[in-house]
Amino acid sequence: MTDDPRPGGEPPQPRGQKGARPDTPEPAGKEYPVEAPASPSAGDGPDLPAIPETGPDDATPPTTEGGAGRKPADRKPTLPPGAGRGGAKPAGPPVRKPARPPGAPRPAAPPAARVVDPEGDGAALGLPVLSRKDFVSGADVRWCPGCGDYAVLAAVQRALPELAERKEDVVFLSGIGCSSRFPYYMDTYGFHSIHGRAPAVALGLKSTRPELDVWVVTGDGDALSIGAGHTAHMLRRNVDLQVLLFNNQIYGLTKGQYSPTSEVGKVTKSSPYGSLDHPFNPAALALGADGTFVARTLDRDPKHMQTVLKAAHAHRGTSFVEVYQNCNIFNDGAFFDFTERDSKPLRTVFVEDGQPMTYANGDKGIVLDGLRLRSADLGGAVTADDCVVYDSTDKALALLVTSQMFWDPDLPRPFGVLYREDRPTYDALLNEQVAAVTAEKGPGDLAALLASGETWTIE
Ligand SMILES: Cc1ncc(C[n+]2csc(CCOP(=O)(O)OP(=O)(O)O)c2C)c(N)n1
């Protein structure tokens, strides 16, 4: 990445920043460290392999005076390990997806390939080993202090050394928004493209360079307002890439207008009397578009986010990951129900394949009552054995869980890999078709094709 020219504007200056108006764009040159948000929980999800790398995002992050007014310590949830999500460890090392579809040409091997070596013995082999720092671009990070975007950036930079063999094969594409500034901060290839159009760029790239590992970073406005059509078509086509949708239920970059995921009644500068729009449920939208991998995670649960990122990367096809992300400037606390110490155990359930859907430290569970889900107190007549055992390959269950558990106020919100399905990817099918037709008819001649048939000369 080169120095950023900042197309698409800057995130606004946070309130309370000394000497700055709340809606004044941040002056160029201001430096924020790349950090986790003001109060990421230590995470209570499945254990992950230790990540030895440290860096600037391991330091105490800055806070924003204009934020929630809560101390970081107040935000750490207390759900004990295993409660509500089974506590099982992911089996074995992360699975890398095949880099090249059948029929696609083999890319030329680089002279000195960098290898991933999670065991740490690459040095003994005399090979360079990727670390988190290899993915930090060093560009000034211009998100507001305390923004949830920092946590997602840190999680991706931590996960990639295990997932990528060569950082030169990794590409981050984005649209426009605060979240879409993500490619600047990754030391990989990247393209901060056009509002809502990252899926179109990604489809073209992945189809012509199938050996690349393509990630799309987008926001609730970028993906679900102007880019809604592109998002739906990307999902049904099942292009092999990962989509990270930063859902902060607001337009952050343009200073706080309501978005397609904002709740009814949201008061913003563009909805002074309260929004009348019924919001999208992004995960249900992805399932409705026949997406083959749908997951939801939280900026304030970095361990869970890493687990989900690795599962998304292992999936062959469009892996859609909705990340609940706090915009502490324009929509602070939108997800506190699901992240804060007191409410998180009662308001969340972390699904895991083969595990019963229990929550509230195991005191409650989800049971099937006819064709509806119901919350039940456990320990009496109903036990964990009566709860729904999650199966992410069961689409009927995924549809029910994703939909009813979003709207029903008596049910907790589900997190984790909600659905996955194996289906041929668009890029693989396209390359197979091109190879088959080329084998039958020989390589095409574009100039001859353009000059064929009826042509006109314009004078
Ligand atoms: C064609 C076009 N229309 C509108 C805009 C203004 N615009 C820039 S970002 C944005 C919304 C961003 O919201 P979201 O995707 O949720 O990203 P966030 O800033 O919240 O991360 C809008 C409407 C634009 N840049 N280009």
Ligand code: SF4
């Ligand atoms: S999403 Fe909100 S907190 Fe984050 S950089 Fe944008 S305006 Fe600032």
Ligand SMILES: [Mg+2]
């Ligand atoms: Mg947004």
